[in-house]
């Protein structure tokens with residue numbers, strides 16, 4: 001099967017049960033995407049699939065041969081990454097690649113005018129950022145440092 | 157040598173930050189190891205019984221199916237949970253009873269799912285009750301305190317007091333759930349064992365696993381750790397299983413715990429039942445305090461949490477009693493979770509104090525200040541420093557406490573009842589012996605090496621700051637090496653003691669190098685640490701919460717959470733803030749969200765994943781702040797630092813619970829505060 005990740009097409013011989021997350025981590029050596037739960041419950045495995053954020057543990061790799069996958073390794077010095085560094089938006093770092101990929105996807109959703117349950121007038125208010133990022137758990141509790149990091153990356 | 161500014165205290169950015177935001181930081185399961193096979197743990201489906209046979213599907217593509225019937229025997233160590241696959245006895249549901257090894261993760265997982273287990277199940281008991289006939293008093297509680305203390309006559313104090321409080325608070329099982337599950341890759345080269353392992357103590361894991369396999373050379377690599385919160389303090393079954401499977405198959409083996417297994421085999425915070433009785437005069441002066449704590453342990457191991465120990469030194473009172481009571485159940489062994497003892501103990505004590513303030517009609521801050529001790533009330537030893545009252549006063553100013561109407565259910569804004577609450581915080585200041593090495597390199601830099609770990613605490617960065625000041629050089633000239641058991645032996649990253657313990661050794665090594673002009677110095681802090689006098693060493697803090705409770709649904713939101721701390725010298729203002737806030741957020745989880753829900757029939761926590769076990773998410777954390785006093789304490793260690801990793805979760809749950817009462821008039825004495833517990837008592841609008 002084929003898998004296009006960060007602009008490179010890979011040809012792989014995989015068990016059809018292999019998830020996209022395991023394909024990245026176990027077969028392509030791209031361990032930036034993390035496995036926190038393997039059940040779509042934590043967001044640590046978030047990557048961008050054709051630009052949209054997804055939980056890669058919930059996808060079978062074989063079903064996405066025609067997609068473009070972007071992982072944290074493919075975000076080279078993105079403003080969200082810089083924001084996380086400047087605001088100390090992490091501690092142990094295990095949720096971090098997922099948080100960053102999720103934030104990148106989220107900012108694009110805002111650009112497209114997608115609403116969130118926070119329903120603020122300003123789609124990038126702190127309450128909106130928090131609501132939109134709530135699929136990504138951080139057990140270290142680095143949330144208060146992530147919100148300004150994301151706000152900064154959004155140019156606020 | 158001249159340097160101008162001191163590195164310690166500066167808000168230095170985390171050294172490993174660029175690696176973490178780019179995905180380059182490697183965690184245990186992520187090392188590329190040639191020919192690695194995958195091990196999948198088979199958990200026991202019953203809480204008690206005997207495993208009599210394991211039958212693998214003959215068509216499955218596995219390399220090995222290990223269980224007690226065929227696993228090599230291992231040397232016993234202190235922790236019986238590490239005697240994996242050694243006996244037919246099943247002591248809790250979720251206990252590892254077999255390991256399937258296969259070429260791929262998919263094959264191993266599938267084979268584990270279809271494995272046929274023959275089990276003789278036995279009657280089991282899984283529910284903690286204070287009146288259970290099996291309840292006993294342990295000899296000591298962690299880490300070696302007497303289980304019970306009595307001073308004066310607390311019963312008479314209670315019988316003759318103007319005002320008394322007699323309340324029972326309960327806390328549920330709580331689960332550490334670091335985001336990185338426990339994981340190990342094991343590889344043997346002859347009798348040399350290499351473990352890439354996620355833990356809080358590489359030196360300790362190497363020693364333990366070496367003992368189990370009877371080998372001297374165990375190399376544990378723990379470069380980055382995705383959190384632990386106590387659950388990775390010692391070797392866990394994953395390390396032993398991976399090494400065992402690698403021994404049997406002759407291949408390197410990777411064992412990663414699925415999230416579900418994180419609820420059972422790596423420890424959790426024991427549920428507690430706590431009865432607190434307070435006796436006080438009209439003016440609020442306490443005459444008696446009694447704190448009796450009930451908690452559970454497993455059939456395998458006596459883990460006695462020190463829940464009521466904190467009450468021995470928090471407030472003055474002439475008559476006092478504390479006690480611990482334990483029940484063995486067919487349940488997983490509780491272990492350490494962030495502030496074990498202090499977190500649940502201070503929930504009960506600080507809520508009881510709030511209830512006393514209500515009865516006295518007294519401000520809860522004034523009540524606490526009234527009972528400030530001048531020395532440790534039970535031991536009589538002096539405090540090295542104690543600025544609890546200052547935390548309460550300064551915190552109250554910053555939070556905006558004055559003018560608060562003490563009566564509950566008075567403030568209504570739209571659909572919300574608003575309330576505020578306060579609670580104290582404390583955590584012991586500890587240090588353990590460690591060894592550090594420093595080398596002066598030809599390029600003018602210095603290499604500092606110590607077998608410590610950084611779980612996200614900022615330890616790596618802080619050690620550079622400490623070394624820079626001790627060497628009298630800029631931090632850019634210090635290179636740090638940690639996370640490897642072949643480096644000089646370090647103590648565990650636990651008990652909020654990492655920076656103090658490792659910093660002590662690093663300071664010793666660096667000062668000696670600077671003063672002697674040698675190229676390399678190795679310094680062992682054992683003697684200095686053991687020479688410490690008996691003194692009351694504690695960090696203090698005060699937590700303030702403002703909550704709003706939906707008048708219709710009972711939903712609780714924390715609008716503001718504030719912590720004011722006196723924790724010695726703050727070594728890095730930036731990472732310290734993360735530690736304090738992270739602890740407070742976990743405290744919010746303890747107050748409102750987290751709960752292992754037990755199914756007594758199955759002996760398991762039914763909500764054993766991150767969909768069922770709720771931890772705080774982005775949207776739960778609104779306004780949250782931490783601040784600290786400039787506290788100087790030159791009696792504790794060369795840095796003058798107190799541990800800060802745990803104090804944030806001590807007292808913050810009580811502040812929230814007390815604020816819920818203030819908002820609604822409802823006392824929730826059974827955590828977490830769920831809306832179904834509030835709904836019936838909500839005040840009429």
Ligand code: FES
Pocket residue numbers: 034035036037038039040041042043044045046055056057058
């Ligand atoms: S690992 Fe995919 S959501 Fe948790």
Ligand code: FES
Pocket residue numbers: 089090091092093094095096137138139140141142335382383612
């Ligand atoms: S930084 Fe540790 S889980 Fe988020």
